Amino acid sequence: MKEIQHIDTQRLVLASQSPRRKDLLEEAGVLIDIIPSHADEILPEGVDPAGCAIALGRLKARDVAESHPDRWVLGADTIVVVDDMILGKPASGDDANRMLRLLSGRAHQVCTGFCLLNASLDREICDVVVTDVTFKALSEAEISWYIDTGEPFDKAGAYGIQGKGASLVREIKGSYTNVVGLPVCEVVEHLKAIDLVEFR
Ligand SMILES: Cc1cn([C@H]2C[C@H](O)[C@@H](COP(=O)(O)OP(=O)(O)OP(=O)(O)O)O2)c(=O)[nH]c1=O
Structure with a gap:
């Protein structure tokens, strides 16, 4: 069976x-250890927003790399x-309501910034991917229903495209996995470039 091979015996540290x-990452076949920042x-x-997403991804990676300097660490935001x-992420139901009203009936961008770093090699690779997402027009009843599902609270912009939030999304241009939290294609490309994984 064709699969991603890990060249380095070390697993990637996911600072998340x-x-x-x-x-x-696991569905893509990347072996990880989880050490949240x-x-x-x-x-x-x-x-700018893309720069903010990178800066926060870097912050998380650097935080975990401090105690794991010999490992490749991935942080993302x-x-x-x-x-x-x-x-x-919304701070309350009212905040989620405010965000969903802002997103209703129009396009927005989802930016995921990520940073791969290895402190002892003094190497740091940062990147950002942007996806355009368009919501259908939402009624107040739809917004209330969605907030009551509980989905908005741990998610940027108060929705999850991978869950019940899918019914709010009319169109998407760009990487789907980027919206869910990590642009898998681009991350794996960088993992290949640093020789952590390869396709065999
Ligand atoms: C827009 C959107 C965001 N999200 C999630 C992805 C992220 O987990 C979250 C944004 O918060 P983040 O601060 O990026 O990540 P996190 O706090 O969940 O995890 P950590 O900081 O430890 O890495 O929103 C979805 O799950 N689906 C979506 O459609």
């Missing part, structure tokens, strides 16, 4: 508590951008 990132996610000032406004 996100079950989505774990599943996406506890760094405070503070948005840098004067940086997903944000939703509408009208140059960055939407992270």
Whole structure:
């Protein structure tokens, strides 16, 4: 059977508590150890949204690399951008309602910034992928129903395209896995470039 082979006997360290990132990498055949970052996610000032997503991904990777300097560490951050406004995770039901109203009936961008780093090799590779997502127009009843599912609360922009949130999405242009939390194609390309995995 054709599969991804790990050249290095070391597994990749995923600096994330996100079950989505774990599943996406494991489904792609990438072997990982999970060591979540506890760094405070503070948005840098004067940086565009794509740069913010990279900066937060780098922050998480660096935080975990401090205690695992000999490993390749992957940190990532997903944000939703509408009208140059960055939407992270909603703080409350009202906040989720505000975000979903903002997204209703129009297009927005989902940016996932990620950073692969190995401290002892002094190597750091950062990248960002942007996906355009268009929501259908949402009624107040649909927004309330969706908030009541509980899905919005641990997700940027207050929705999950991989769950019941799929029924809110009219169109997507670009990487689907990027919206779910990690652009698998681009991440695996970088893993190949650093000789951590290859296709055989
Ligand atoms: C837009 C969107 C986001 N998300 C999720 C992906 C991320 O887990 C989350 C954004 O929060 P992040 O801060 O990127 O990640 P996290 O806090 O879940 O995990 P960690 O910081 O430990 O890596 O939103 C979806 O699951 N589906 C979607 O459609």
